[in-house]
Amino acid sequence: MIAPSILNADFAHLADEIAAVAGADWLHVDVMDNHFVPNLTLGLPVVESIRRVTDLPLDCHLMIENPDRWAIGYAEAGAANVTVHAEAVADPVRTAAAIRDAGARAGLSLKPGTPIEDWVDVLKHFDTLLVMTVEPGFGGQSFMADMMGKVRTARRLVDAGELSVVVEVDGGIGPDTIEIAAEAGADCFVAGSAVYSAADPALAVARLRAAAQRAAATR
Numbered sequence: 001m002i003a004p005s006i007l008n009a010d011f012a013h014l015a016d017e018i019a020a021v022a023g024a025d026w027l028h029v030d031v032m033d034n035h036f037v038p039n040l041t042l043g044l045p046v047v048e049s050i051r052r053v054t055d056l057p058l059d060c061h062l063m064i065e066n067p068d069r070w071a072i073g074y075a076e077a078g079a080a081n082v083t084v085h086a087e088a089v090a091d092p093v094r095t096a097a098a099i100r101d102a103g104a105r106a107g108l109s110l111k112p113g114t115p116i117e118d119w120v121d122v123l124k125h126f127d128t129l130l131v132m133t134v135e136p137g138f139g140g141q142s143f144m145a146d147m148m149g150k151v152r153t154a155r156r157l158v159d160a161g162e163l164s165v166v167v168e169v170d171g172g173i174g175p176d177t178i179e180i181a182a183e184a185g186a187d188c189f190v191a192g193s194a195v196y197s198a199a200d201p202a203l204a205v206a207r208l209r210a211a212a213q214r215a216a217a218t219r
């Protein structure tokens with residue numbers, strides 16, 4: 001699955017920018033609060049508006065402190081998946097249950113410095129795992145290939161039936177890096193600048209998907 005991140009879109013023309021990637025699988029929406037990460041983006045009212053202009057499933061990535069305060073609101077606004085950060089959430093199992101009760105999938109994200117081993121038991125209560133392949137906060141950063149150990153671990157646990165999560169990667173994914181992540185076992189690829197800096201975002205999505213499929217087939 002390819003999930004374009006609107007972080008690199010033109011926010012003054014968001015509906016058009018979203019329509020340009022209608023062939024994607026999910027739409028990745030980065031919510032930043034200038035506390036958990038040193039950047040500020042958008043919040044619930046914008047997500048509610050986005051929900052009304054697209055049929056794409058919304059993949060809301062909450063890079064915020066105190067995500068319990070907000071996560072359920074995103075689920076109630078119609079997000080398909082609501083991801084909170086392991087480093088920010090007080091009681092992840094309770095938060096996952098609340099997100100699911102509100103009708104969305106629940107996601108857990110790990111910053112680059114957070115080891116997956118500490119979170120395996122908690123991940124049994126989640127539907128998606130978002131492995132950050134950059135430090136969260138900004139688009140256009142370089143892919144951290146050394147995060148592929150986490151992706152391989154997650155893939156192995158999923159294939160062994162010990163976890164049941166979509167393995168998602170986020171940060172620096174583009175034509176030169178997506179195959180590395182696909183070979184490691186990712187299922188879903190967030191791409192911001194690689195999609196929205198391209199002359200033809202729809203073509204960029206299709207090319208990324210083809211490259212990921214090719215690489216996954218060699219796994």
Ligand code: DX5
Binds near residue numbers: 008136190
């Ligand atoms: C970074 C965000 C990413 C970002 C990815 O904190 O979580 O979703 O939009 O942008 P690129 O693909 O440009 O690295």
Ligand code: ZN
Binds near residue numbers: 028029030
């Ligand atoms: Zn993101």
